[in-house]
Amino acid sequence: MDHPSIVVHAPGLDGSRRVTADDEELGVASHLDDVVEILREAGLDETEVEENDIIQWQGGGPDDWPGLSEHPAR
Template identity: 40%
Template sequence: MANAPIVVHPSSRTGGRRVTARGQILGLAHSDADVIEFLRRAGMPDGEELLDDPTRVTWRGGQAHEYEAA
């Protein structure tokens, strides 16, 4: 969903994906565990349940749950 509040951006050239929530950068994730931790720190303790919810998380550029270099 284009308007999901959490965005996992395309992989960087060196690996990892930037994660934002409502436009704020949460960090550079190298795994789902990183994304879940960023969401927990942002006050979303149910991050693991959100990863595959397209109304809450948009995965841009590439497959969901893949973090290898582009």
């Protein structure tokens, strides 16, 4: 099965990061947990996003969320 090309883009000015799959916008993440949720909602069961070969992290890795000190309460 072919996997889509998933990209977590470089952080924006507010620290959030766009998530795309094959150039399709999936959502905007403000925290690592958001990336997992965005992928789950898109039908991609990728729970290990930190060290996953199909996910490309641009502008920093999974620990880089500048401007955001903690995950907002849900």
